Amino acid sequence: MPSYDLAIIGTGPGGYVCAIRAAQLGMNVVVVEKRAAHGGTCLNVGCIPSKALLHTSEMFHEAAHGFGAFGIKVKPELDLAAMLAHKDATVKANTDGVEYLFKKNKIKAFHGTGRIAAPGKVEVATEDGKTEIVEAKAVVIATGSESTPLPGVEIDEKRVVTSTGALELPSVPERLVVVGAGVIGLEMGSVWQRLGSNVTVVEFLDRILPGMDNEVAKQSQRIFQKQGFDFRLGSKVTGVSEEGGALKVAVAPASGEGDGETIDADIVLVAIGRRPYTEGLGLAEIGVALDDRGRVKTDAHYRTNVDGIYAIGDAIAGPMLAHKAEDEGSALAEILAGQAGHVNYEVIPNVVYTMPEIASVGRGEEELKAADVAYNVGKFPFTANGRARAINQTDGFVKVLADKASDRVLGVHMVGAGASEMIQEAAVLMEFGGAAEDLARTCHAHPTMSEAVREAAMAAWFKPIHM
Ligand code: FAD
Ligand code: NAI
Numbered sequence: 001m002p003s004y005d006l007a008i009i010g011t012g013p014g015g016y017v018c019a020i021r022a023a024q025l026g027m028n029v030v031v032v033e034k035r036a037a038h039g040g041t042c043l044n045v046g047c048i049p050s051k052a053l054l055h056t057s058e059m060f061h062e063a064a065h066g067f068g069a070f071g072i073k074v075k076p077e078l079d080l081a082a083m084l085a086h087k088d089a090t091v092k093a094n095t096d097g098v099e100y101l102f103k104k105n106k107i108k109a110f111h112g113t114g115r116i117a118a119p120g121k122v123e124v125a126t127e128d129g130k131t132e133i134v135e136a137k138a139v140v141i142a143t144g145s146e147s148t149p150l151p152g153v154e155i156d157e158k159r160v161v162t163s164t165g166a167l168e169l170p171s172v173p174e175r176l177v178v179v180g181a182g183v184i185g186l187e188m189g190s191v192w193q194r195l196g197s198n199v200t201v202v203e204f205l206d207r208i209l210p211g212m213d214n215e216v217a218k219q220s221q222r223i224f225q226k227q228g229f230d231f232r233l234g235s236k237v238t239g240v241s242e243e244g245g246a247l248k249v250a251v252a253p254a255s256g257e258g259d260g261e262t263i264d265a266d267i268v269l270v271a272i273g274r275r276p277y278t279e280g281l282g283l284a285e286i287g288v289a290l291d292d293r294g295r296v297k298t299d300a301h302y303r304t305n306v307d308g309i310y311a312i313g314d315a316i317a318g319p320m321l322a323h324k325a326e327d328e329g330s331a332l333a334e335i336l337a338g339q340a341g342h343v344n345y346e347v348i349p350n351v352v353y354t355m356p357e358i359a360s361v362g363r364g365e366e367e368l369k370a371a372d373v374a375y376n377v378g379k380f381p382f383t384a385n386g387r388a389r390a391i392n393q394t395d396g397f398v399k400v401l402a403d404k405a406s407d408r409v410l411g412v413h414m415v416g417a418g419a420s421e422m423i424q425e426a427a428v429l430m431e432f433g434g435a436a437e438d439l440a441r442t443c444h445a446h447p448t449m450s451e452a453v454r455e456a457a458m459a460a461w462f463k464p465i466h467m
Helices: 013-024 040-045 047-070 080-104 183-194 214-227 322-336 365-370 386-390 419-431 436-440 451-461
Strands: 004-009 029-033 108-111 113-118 121-125 131-141 145-147 175-179 198-202 230-232 235-243 246-253 261-265 267-270 274-276 309-311 350-352 357-362 375-381 397-403 409-416
Touching (some): 004 322, 013 029, 175 183, 183 198, 183 350, 357 419, 365 375, 409 419, 409 451, 419 436, 419 451, 436 451
Antiparallel strands (some): 246 261, 350 357
8 A cells, every 4th residue: 555645746836735735635645846945936936036026126116216206205225135135035934834834734745856656656866865765646746847948048047047047136237138028027027127227128929928918918018118118029039148248139030031139238037938847757758648838738637648647737738827736736636535626717817916917817809809709898997096096006907808698707807006916806706607797786995996897897887987
């Protein structure tokens, strides 16, 4: 008999949540993690440290540029080391929290690199060169993802960095070139731009934030440009070299036609996406199938093609988001316990934590058009919201998309301060199959930014009051 019910490789949001839920449901669980601290990309070098820096850099920027309009005169001075220390302390508090939860739930944790030697058998190689075999009835691959390399550009995490290096630059670069106008590029670009960097973003496509509703992406781009971002859309970076101490970034039109240019930079951030990380797991040897993008293939119950081996999170298909990984972890634990674990992929919120924030849930206009779904659109700008005026945060708008025949809400998209919190009411509404009228008739506290969400729902269903 194996000693454990469940062995989980990787303790990111997918793995650690799966472990805790499984233990709560009575399973004997072991986890294997090669990082020194649990919590995966998200807690160590992703969601948490980036949000710490986004918050502190925003406060610095507000103090320098926003307070004056409120009658507060200050001249902030940046102590970058202290700002980074706050970020590190935040990370530690969170990763310590996971360790505490493992102990509380009697989950055995190994630090080492896991390899699936055979179904039910995980070989753990520890740093001191020893190996240990862990046996379990079921094995979960929760090994996450890594940043996608840019061919021809070598990452040293000092001057040419991924998000990991961008979270710990020792000084504010005068010139930052970001490759990729996706989530990481805009979030980390915002951090350093607020602290004083001149930021140029080179993006292959002719738009920013691919996948987001077009109108939302366009308006966001205008706002970022107003903040000082310089965009080179429809462009690609073909190489980075060093000359006289500066980095020379070679940029060419994505189409291959027309003249290129060279942009000088002190730091280059490569943020062109992430790819699943399954290296060294021994998947080929035991025959676990991957798809054409290197993701572990699973069915709706997270089973791979090999009996007893499951996979969740960034390592499988779907959005690479911490909450998606967490929900898959919970659902899998429930399925393994004989319950009906399930993730509703139609209602996974997506947030870009810039200022203003950008948030969406459900389908965008382009997706609805492509699927030939008839819909009503309701929009409401924050310029017409009393609270937004009071706090000088009038940039952005809310858009509600509802089915033309049934009024059921199909998507909600917004740009605005606090959008990361406001999107949740749309998610709950959609989870319950709610209509725009339901949202429009729900009393909202006044004065709040969320009144704009209600007004957009009113506009989709009938008419808004304040516009
Ligand atoms: P991971 O968190 O990547 O964890 C996998 C773990 O497995 C790692 O700790 C790794 O060390 C370990 N591992 C891998 N192979 C082995 C092995 N063989 N043996 C032992 N251990 C192994 N998502 C959001 O939803 N919101 C955000 O705000 C957000 N911000 C982000 C910011 C940045 C800069 C980055 C890079 C990502 C961000 N993400 C965000 C994405 C989020 O971090 C991931 O979607 C999430 O961490 C995926 O969880 P996971 O458990 O699948 O994998
Ligand atoms: P991304 O997929 O969001 O954006 C990458 C961008 O790079 C795209 O716009 C793409 O068109 C562009 N690109 C690709 N190749 C290029 C090239 N050669 N030259 C120029 N541009 C190129 O990926 P990103 O920003 O690296 O983030 C990875 C993932 O991490 C995200 O997709 C998301 O899943 C997760 N993440 C989530 C966050 C959040 O939820 N707030 C924050 C940060 C990361």
